[in-house]
Amino acid sequence: NAGVTQTPKFQVLKTGQSMTLQCAQDMNHNSMYWYRQDPGMGLRLIYYSASEGTTDKGEVPNGYNVSRLNKREFSLRLESAAPSQTSVYFCASSGFGQNTEAFFGQGTRLTVV
Amino acid sequence: TQLLEQSPQFLSIQEGENLTVYCNSSSVFSSLQWYRQEPGEGPVLLVTVVTGGEVKKLKRLTFQFGDARKDSSLHITAAQPGDTGLYLCAGVFSGGYNKLIFGAGTRLAVHP
Numbered sequence: 137n138a139g140v141t142q143t144p145k146f147q148v149l150k151t152g153q154s155m156t157l158q159c160a161q162d163m164n165h166n167s168m169y170w171y172r173q174d175p176g177m178g179l180r181l182i183y184y185s186a187s188e189g190t191t192d193k194g195e196v197p198n199g200y201n202v203s204r205l206n207k208r209e210f211s212l213r214l215e216s217a218a219p220s221q222t223s224v225y226f227c228a229s230s231g232f233g234q235n236t237e238a239f240f241g242q243g244t245r246l247t248v249v
Numbered sequence: 250t251q252l253l254e255q256s257p258q259f260l261s262i263q264e265g266e267n268l269t270v271y272c273n274s275s276s277v278f279s280s281l282q283w284y285r286q287e288p289g290e291g292p293v294l295l296v297t298v299v300t301g302g303e304v305k306k307l308k309r310l311t312f313q314f315g316d317a318r319k320d321s322s323l324h325i326t327a328a329q330p331g332d333t334g335l336y337l338c339a340g341v342f343s344g345g346y347n348k349l350i351f352g353a354g355t356r357l358a359v360h361p
Contacts, residue, residue, distance in 0.1 A: 140291075167347045178255070178337055178353035179292070186347065195252070195350070226291050230347050235280065235299065238339075238349055240291025 138162050142227050142241035149217040149248045157212040157244050159227030167230045168210035169194075169238070170202060172223040179226065185210055217248045252276060253340055255352030262328055263360055270323040270355045272338035279341050281314055281321045286335040286354075297341075328359045 140161045149155055161168065166187045171179040171194075181194030183202040191202050199221060201213045210229075214221060224245050230238040254273045262268055272281065280299045284292035296305050298314035298321060305312045309332075311324040321338055336355045342348040 169349060171351070179339075179351040181348070181350055184348060192348075194348075228291070228349075230349065232347060235297050236341075236347060237294040237297070238282075238284075238292075240293075242291060243289070 140227055140229055140239050140241040142225075142244055144244060145242065147244060147246050149214075149246065151218060151248060153217050154213065154215050155217065156214075157225055157227070157246075158209070159211065159241060160209045161227075161229040161239070162208065163229060163231075163239065164207070165229035165231050165239075166207070167232070167236075168204065169228040169230075170200070170210070170212045171226045171228065172196065172221075173226060173243075174223050182212065182225075217246075219248045222246060222248045252350050253338055253352035255338055255355055257355060258353065259356050259358075261358045261360070264329055265327050266359075268325050268328055268357070270336055270338075270357075271320070272322070272352050273320045274340060275319065276340065276342075277318050279318075281318070282339045282341060282349075283312055283321070283323055284337045284339060284351075286337060292335075292337055295336075325357075328357075330359045330361050333357055333359050 169184045170182040185191045185204040188207045227241045228238045230236045283295045286292040301316045301318045303314045309326045338352045
């Protein structure tokens with residue numbers, strides 16, 4: 137049971153470098169999300185996608201771009217990494233409706249030096 | 250500032266004590282979810298409350314959704330060391346999509 141798969145699990149970037157975080161789900165979910173988690177801040181929504189072909193900004197979208205490549209995949213891109221983007225990033229997916237449960241990947245620990 | 254204010258941020262108690270965690274917002278949610286997160290893992294859903302005033306019980310955990318669907322509480326009776334972890338509330342916005350916003354979390358430590 138794969139669920140939500142994120143890659144990579146760890147990454148160190150230099151300031152100004154770019155990278156893409158990959159996320160794939162095999163639960164046929166419509167909605168997908170990218171969050172970042174900093175100490176004491178819980179999870180903050182970066183971008184979300186309600187369905188294939190649509191994306192919307194969350195609480196903290198600056199410095200990030202996303203692509204909903206198809207129903208399974210939702211990628212997060214950092215065009216020019218900054219130390220303030222050092223965080224743990226989580227991808228999640230959910231079905232539709234009030235009772236739907238969000239399933240999370242194991243996270244990507246990103247350090248920008 | 251976060252859309253969902255969760256309190257307290259930290260809680261350190263002895264085994265057997267009771268505790269309550271609060272989640273408050275000025276926004277109305279279509280539903281409110283509570284998750285628990287272990288170190289190095291993603292959050293896992295505990296419960297979803299949908300109707301204003303709804304109360305749900307999960308063994309020693311009691312969840313309540315406020316009448317106006319703006320706030321929620323989690324009460325743990327006779328806490329055990331196995332309850333230690335990060336508890337997160339999350340509000341679900343309706344309107345044809347599922348936008349899920351989290352509170353800052355409550356880090357609970359239960360000591361034997």
